[in-house]
Each structure stands twice: as structure tokens, then as C-alpha cells.
Amino acid sequence: MKTVSIKTPYWDIAADVHLPPDFSESKTYPAIISAHPIGSCKEQTSGNVYGEALAKEGFVVVAFDASFQGASGGEPRYIEDPTLRVEDFRHVADYLVTLPYVDENSIGVLGICGGGGYAINAAMTERRIKAVGTVTGANYGRLMREGFSNYDPIAALEAMAKQRTAQARGAALRVDDLLPSSPEAAKAAGLTEIDLCGATEYYRTDRGRTPHGVNRALFSHQAAAVGWDAFHLCETLLTQPLMVVVGDKVGAFGAYRDGCEIIGRAASKKKELVVVEGWSHYDLYDKPEPVSQALVRLIPFFKANLVDHMASESPPSARI
Template sequence: METVKIKNQYWDIAADIHFPPGFDAKKKYPAIISAHPIGSCKEQTSGNVYGEALAKEGFVVLAFDASFQGASGGEPRYIEDPTLRVEDFRAVADYLVTLDYVDEDRIGVLGICGGGGYSINAAMTERRIKAVGTVTGVNYGRLMREGFSGYDPVGALEAMAKQRTAEARGAKLRVDDLLPSSPEEAKKRGLTEIDVFEATEYYRTPRGRKPHGANRSLFSHQGAAVGWDAFHLAEVLLTQPLMVVVGDKVGAFGAYRDGCEIIGRARSQKKELVVVEGWSHYDLYDKPEPVSKALARLIPFYKENL
């Protein structure tokens, strides 16, 4: 593995490149861009689980930290702006096509959770992406208009506007912690809905905790996400082969619902919804059995289409 920095506007994106066994820089390899979930980082599921597994199958996999998050640059920190997140994919594609060992005609993308929605949206207008895979992918804009705004998107936007005005006048930045501090705290607060609780179990315990997996968001800059739709124009612009992997234990973050929607809407001639039965959103992050079932479908998908 190699850690690199990729220029994106006025800051750098931090990324890990995972290489296949017996890597030879004189050869040409298919490449996969691996995108992490909301509030996550490249050292979690996108890199150390799916990235490593796909590299072992012969792909060069680049797992990156979103701008303003993780080890990537950008100020202020913890911005979760879909437009900027999608732009990251273009910068990463720019970098990949400069590498002599990457076949520019065989670049794919894999997105997990919110990274899945971003991957789908990026692929619509970034035609260097030739195949799209998602694991428990979520349309972050839809989620912001619903559960993440308490089903009051206009009220949330008004609060964001007031906070942004206060910060422009010198107030302290409001950075929200998106999860309880521990599973025990989640239970104490009655936050036992499957996705919320299992997110806490993943990010707030040694199971998945990493220094850069902060799960924090700058409240005053969330407005762009409320008005964004990961699937906008999919009927017209999403033409690449598409594989969407979801678990059938349905939770509040809505990956199952979003997966069904994008499969229905995508213009892609080759598209498939893979339902991993008996497993949940966060099981698909790192648990060996559901991950192996997801990879059993994703690996041949990428090999066929890249």
C-alpha cells in the first residue's frame, strides 16, 4: 500500500493505494476508486475491508478521504457538502490517469453508505468511470430532508442560515457529533433503532473506531445537502453497468429503499440489485460473512465490466 496526496483546488486529498499481489508498475491494471461512508475515513470499510479485498483480486484500489475530512485538507473542517464530495471523484480520476500502471479505460468506482450515493452521482457526469458498484448505498440528500432534519427540512434550513450568520459574525463554529459516544450511551438515550445503534457499535468501539472516522458535521454548511439528490437525472445520464448491494434488515438510513429506487431509475442496460439476506447496513461494513457475499458478486461484476 502507498499513501499519496492528490491536488483538489486549493488543498490536498489524502488517499491510500492498495496494490494487487505481485504488482508490476510496468503493467496496466484496472482501477477502482473506493469511497467511504458519511463521517468515515479511508482506513475503515472502504479501504481496509473492500479496498484490500479488491486489490487481492487484481485491481489497483484507491481509497480516499473526503475533502475537509480525515487526513485530507480543506478548511473549515467537517464540511459534508455533496457538490464538493462529488468533485473529489474528478480529482481522484485526474490523478489515476497520470499513473502509467492504470488503464484509463478501466476505471470503476465503489461507494459504501453515503459514498454509494456520491459514487452514483459522480458517475453520471464523470465518464472516465466505467462501472459503478455500491454497498448499502444511501442518497444523502434524501436522508437530510427526512430523518436527519427531523422531517422538517425547511425548519432545518432556517436554523442553518441563522447559525451561518452567527459564524460569519464571529461566533464559534457548531460542529455536531452525529452519534452517541458508546453503545451504552445509545441505549441510555433510547437510540436503539437498528441503523443508529449499529452505527454507534461500529464507530464508537474498537470494532471500527479509527482516529479520522470522526462522524462530525459542520451544521452551518449542511444546507447544500438538503437540496441535493444523488439520483437526479439517473434516467438520462447513468448509463454505466451498475451493481447495488444491500442487506435485507431494513433500517432508518434507508439503503434498501434507495437501492431499489436507483435500480429502477438508472438508464444502465446492465444493472442488478443484490440483496444479502439476513444482514444489516452495518453488517456489510466489516463482518466476514456478509462482506464475503457482497464481494462474491462485486468481484466478477468488476472483472466483467473493467
């Protein structure tokens, strides 16, 4: 693995490049862009779990930090801006097509949780992406209009506007911590919802905790997400092969619902919903059994749509 800084017109995007075994710059490889969940970072599930696993199968995998988050640039911090989150994918694709060992016609994308919604949305207009996979993918815009705004998006927007005005006049930034400080704190508060507790157990313990995976949000800059929809125009623009992996233990963040919706709506002729039975949203982040069940479907999916394409178009000496 190597860490790189990807240049953009506004700031650098930090990314980890996971390389296949026995990697050689004289060979040509398929590539996958791996996108992290909301409030996460490249060192968590998108990189250290799925990125590493896919690299071992022969893919060059780029796990990147979203703008305003992790080690990437952008101020103020902790902004979750869907427009820029999608634009980040384009800049990572720009980087990949400059690498002599990457086949520009064999680039896929994998998104986890909110990264799944962004991956789907990016693929609609970024035609260099040839195959789309998601793991417990969620439509962040829907979440903002529903549970994340207490099902009152107008009141949330009014509060965001008021806070932004206050900050423009010199008030301190309001940065919300989106999770309890620990599983014990969640239990003490009487919280039992499976996704909220799963997120707390992942992000607030040594299981998944990292310095950059902090799950914080700048409240005044969340308005754009309220008006955004990851699946808008998917009936027309999402045509790439699509694989959606979800767990059947349904939680409030709605990945199962979103997975069923995008499979039903996408224009893709090749699309498949994979339901991992007995596991929940956050189980699919890093627990060996559900992750292996996800990968046993994702790996052949990406090979069929990226590697087989290379084999049909490239001379034998250029194949992985």
C-alpha cells in the same frame, strides 16, 4: 499499500493506494475508486475491507478521504458538501490516468453508504468511470430532507442560516456529534433503531473506531446537502453497468429503499440489485460473512466490466 496526496486546485486529497499482489509498474491494471461513508475515512470500510479485498483480486484501488474530512485538506473541518464530494472523484480519476500502470479505460468506482450515493452521482457526468458498484448506498440528500432534519427541512434550513450568520459575526462553530458516545450510552438513552445502533457500535468501539472516522458535522454548512439529490437525472445520465448491494434488515438510513429506487430508475442496461439476506447496513461494513457475500458478486462484476474490457483491447503482455 502506499499513501499519496492528490493535488487539486484548492487543496490536497489524502488517499491510500492498495496494490495487487506481485504488483509491477511494467504491467497494466484496472482501477477502482473507493469512497467512504458519511463521516468516515479511508482507513475504515472503503479501504481496509473492500479496498484490500479488491486489490487482492488484481485491481489498483484508491481509497480517499473526502474534502474537509480525514487527512484531506479543507477548512473549516467536518463539512459534508455534495458538490465537492463529487468533485473529489474527478480529481482521483485525474490522478489515476497519470499512472502508467493503470488502464484509463478500465476505471470503476465503489461507494459505501453515503459514498455510494456520491459514486452514483459522480458517474453520471464523469465518463472515465466505466462501472459502478455500491454497498448499502444511501442518498444523502434524501436523508437530509427526511430523518436527518426530523422531516422538517425548511426549519432545518432556517436554523442553519441563523447559525451561519452567527458564525460570520464571530460566534463559535457548531460541530454536531452525530452519534452517541458508546453503545452503552445509546442503550441508556433508550435508542433501539437498527441503523443508529449499528453505526454507534461500529464507529464508537474498537471494531471500527479510527482517529479520522469521527461522524461529526458542521451544522452551518449542511444546507447544500438539503437541496441535493444523488439520483437526479439518473434516467438519462447513469448508463454505466451498475451493481447495488444491500442488506435485507431495513433501517432508518434507507439504503434498501435507495437501492431499489436507483435500480429502477437508472438508464444502465446492465444493472443488478443484490440483497444480502439476514444482514443490516452496518453488518456490510466489515463483518466477514455479509462482506464475503457482497464481494462474491462485486468481484466478478468489476472483472466483467473492467478486466474483460482490457483483455479484449490489450495485447497479452499488458494483461494482468
